Amino acid sequence: MHTDATNTDDAAPANETVISVRELVTHYGPRPILKSVELDVRDGEILVIMGGSGSGKSTLLRHMLGLEAPTSGTIRILETDITAGDARALAELRRRIGVAFQSGALFSSMTVVENIVLPLVEHTDLDPVTMKIMARLKLEVVGLAGFEELRPSELSGGMIKRAAFARAIIMDPKILFCDEPSAGLDPAVASAIDDLILDLRAAMGMTVVVVTHELESAFKIADRIAVLDNGQILFVGTVEEVRGHPSERIQNLLNRRPEDDTIDPDAYLDRLTREYGPHPDERRR
Numbered sequence: 001m002h003t004d005a006t007n008t009d010d011a012a013p014a015n016e017t018v019i020s021v022r023e024l025v026t027h028y029g030p031r032p033i034l035k036s037v038e039l040d041v042r043d044g045e046i047l048v049i050m051g052g053s054g055s056g057k058s059t060l061l062r063h064m065l066g067l068e069a070p071t072s073g074t075i076r077i078l079e080t081d082i083t084a085g086d087a088r089a090l091a092e093l094r095r096r097i098g099v100a101f102q103s104g105a106l107f108s109s110m111t112v113v114e115n116i117v118l119p120l121v122e123h124t125d126l127d128p129v130t131m132k133i134m135a136r137l138k139l140e141v142v143g144l145a146g147f148e149e150l151r152p153s154e155l156s157g158g159m160i161k162r163a164a165f166a167r168a169i170i171m172d173p174k175i176l177f178c179d180e181p182s183a184g185l186d187p188a189v190a191s192a193i194d195d196l197i198l199d200l201r202a203a204m205g206m207t208v209v210v211v212t213h214e215l216e217s218a219f220k221i222a223d224r225i226a227v228l229d230n231g232q233i234l235f236v237g238t239v240e241e242v243r244g245h246p247s248e249r250i251q252n253l254l255n256r257r258p259e260d261d262t263i264d265p266d267a268y269l270d271r272l273t274r275e276y277g278p279h280p281d282e283r284r285r
Ligand SMILES: Nc1ncnc2c1ncn2[C@@H]1O[C@H](COP(=O)(O)OP(=O)(O)O)[C@@H](O)[C@H]1O
Pocket: 028, 029, 033, 051, 052, 053, 054, 055, 056, 057, 058, 059, 060
């Protein structure tokens, strides 16, 4: 199977590839979700995986984190083949990547600082005082200095996201993964989170993989955008390349209004039908 995804970096300087996804296929039950995904992520870039709601972005991300095993295909991250079934290698790799999940995923019974030191507790033998100092530094980086002792219920949506980022970067990861970082936030707060992602990359020089369905955010932060649609990466390119792409399919995705995702049931049904074929009831007719 051939897609544009393998074909976009003819002239670009060869930055080291830190993530390489090959022929990734995955199913939920009998239903194919990813159908031969091909993707390379380069060292130091912000790569945004963009696609409509339900297109499989989170599924792809969970596979890249080794949280789910694919039907077939391989994923190499920082020289580790995480699809090879080597649990020790995967555990070792997890020390070198950070994850900021969609919901923030903070433990409500713990304070901000207790949440943020969790990866250190799990992966290191550092003493509690050192951990606290490291947490303070990271809270400062994400703009949450002084909020150490609050609980998640006392934080705004934007602050919870910031705390989640502080936890994701506590181990100075080589790669940071974020799933819908600005989901559920007011536009101004969402925009501030975009700025935070740009600042973090600049300050820490890491590679960032962001999954989002928000075009504005993708266009603002991406070095390159990978367009996921119908289980495949349709195209990978710069913001300009994606915006100017002649494919009608890609232009339709770009011109999709946000409400198409949520409140237009006809458009939703139409999309489902196009993605998965006619409903069994219709086939029988
Ligand atoms: N654990 C699961 N079991 C069954 N179906 C799932 C599961 N997770 C996601 N799906 C389905 O797979 C498709 C892709 O989901 P997802 O990766 O969450 O999409 P996105 O993140 O792009 O919105 C959706 O149709 C969703 O309903």
